[in-house]
Amino acid sequence: MVIDGHCHAGQGDILTAPWNTDAPLRAYLRRARAAGIDRTVVFPAFHSDYAIANDALARIVERDPGRLIGFAFVHCKRDAGRIDEMIDRAVRQHGFRGVKVHGSDGMPTRELCEAVRRFRIPLLVDVVGRAYVVDMLAGAYPDVDFIVPHLGSFADDWRTQQAVVDQLVRHPRVYSDTSGVRRFDYLIEVVRRAGAHKLIFGSDGPWLHPGVELHKIRLLGMMPSDEAKVLGGNMMRLLRSRRLPQTRSVSLPAPRSPAGSPLRRSPVPLLSGHAP
Numbered sequence: 001m002v003i004d005g006h007c008h009a010g011q012g013d014i015l016t017a018p019w020n021t022d023a024p025l026r027a028y029l030r031r032a033r034a035a036g037i038d039r040t041v042v043f044p045a046f047h048s049d050y051a052i053a054n055d056a057l058a059r060i061v062e063r064d065p066g067r068l069i070g071f072a073f074v075h076c077k078r079d080a081g082r083i084d085e086m087i088d089r090a091v092r093q094h095g096f097r098g099v100k101v102h103g104s105d106g107m108p109t110r111e112l113c114e115a116v117r118r119f120r121i122p123l124l125v126d127v128v129g130r131a132y133v134v135d136m137l138a139g140a141y142p143d144v145d146f147i148v149p150h151l152g153s154f155a156d157d158w159r160t161q162q163a164v165v166d167q168l169v170r171h172p173r174v175y176s177d178t179s180g181v182r183r184f185d186y187l188i189e190v191v192r193r194a195g196a197h198k199l200i201f202g203s204d205g206p207w208l209h210p211g212v213e214l215h216k217i218r219l220l221g222m223m224p225s226d227e228a229k230v231l232g233g234n235m236m237r238l239l240r241s242r243r244l245p246q247t248r249s250v251s252l253p254a255p256r257s258p259a260g261s262p263l264r265r266s267p268v269p270l271l272s273g274h275a276p
Contacts, residue, residue: 003232004032004040004210006124006149006179006202009068010056012045018207020046025060028206029067035211041202041235043071043100043124050074051086058094069239070096071124076106084115091119097239098147103128113141118245122147122238124177129153131163138171145238149177149202151186161186168194175234177202178216187220196226200234 007028014020023045032040042061044053050073061070072090074083090096098121101108108125116123122145127133131152138146152164161183167174168190179202181187190199203213217230 001039001232001236002037002214003069003201003235004037004203004205004214005147005200005235006177007040007042007205007210008045009042009060009206010044010053012047012053014046014048023206025206028210029064032203032205032210035214037210037214038232039067039069040205040210041069041071041098044073046102046105047073050079051082054086054090054094054096058090058096061094070094071098071100072096073100073102074112076101076109076112078105080109080111083109083111084118087112087115087119087121091121091242092244096121097242098122098124100124100126102126103130103133107133108137110140113137113144117141117144120241120243121145122175122241124149126150126154127152127160129155129157129160131160131167134164134167134171134174138167138174142171142173145173145175145241146171147175147177147200147238149204150180151176151178151183151190154180154204156182158183158186165189165193168198174198175200175238178230179204179213180208181216184216184219187216191220191222191226191230196222196229197234199230201231 008023009025011022012020044057047053054072057070061068072087074086079086087099099116103126124147126149134148148164151161153160164176165186168176175198177200178187201217203210
C-alpha cells in the first residue's frame, strides 16, 4: 500500500497565500490515483480557528474515508488551554490518527506533547528551519513519534536538512517525510545512515504533484522491502499505534453537517487493505 503522508485539504480563512486560502483535493486525488497512491494523510489549510478547520476536515474525510486519513491541526499559542480537548475530540469523534503543528504558528508545547502521548498518535511538526527544536522535543518526550516534514526546511536550507539527517540517526522516534525535498542526496543519506524505517513518503499536496514526489522515492533505488517501508509501511506502523484512553468530557460543540444534523463518521477500518 502506498500512503502519501503529507497533504493539505479544505479552506483557510486568512486569504494571504495559497496555503491559508484553499487546498482543493479534486485534481490532487486524480493525480494520486494515476500515480498508484492508495491512501492520503490530510490536515487542514492554515486557519484562524483550528477547531473549526478540524471539523471541516472531518466532513471532507467522511466523504472519502477509504482514501483519506485525517490529522488535526492545532495552534499551540492560540489554542493553549484547549489542546487536549481538541485532540480528544479529533481522535474520538472524527477518527483522526495524528496531529500537525507548524512552527510559524508556534512550536509544540508540553500541553500538546502530553496530549499526543496520551493517545499514542504521531505529531508532525514543521520546524521551519529550526532543527534544534527537534532535539528539545525528542529529549523531553522520547516515547512520542515526531515526524519532521521536508527534512526540516521547505525553504531548502541545507544546514537544517543536514542537521535533521543527523537527528534521524540519533533519535529512535524521530522521522522525516520527503515532501518538497529538492536536495536528493540528503534522501540517499537518510536511508544510508538512519535507515529506510526513518523516512516517510509525502507530497505536500495539493500544491505539489504527488506523482512527481513519488517518483523521487522510486529513483532512490532501494531494495523492494525498504521502498515498501518508505512508501507506506512506516506510516502504517505509526498510525496503528493509536489508543483510546479513558473517556473524558469534551466541551467543544459538536460539528454540524451542511444539512444541520450532527456529523457522523463512517466506520471504515484504518488500513484493512487497498482503497477502492
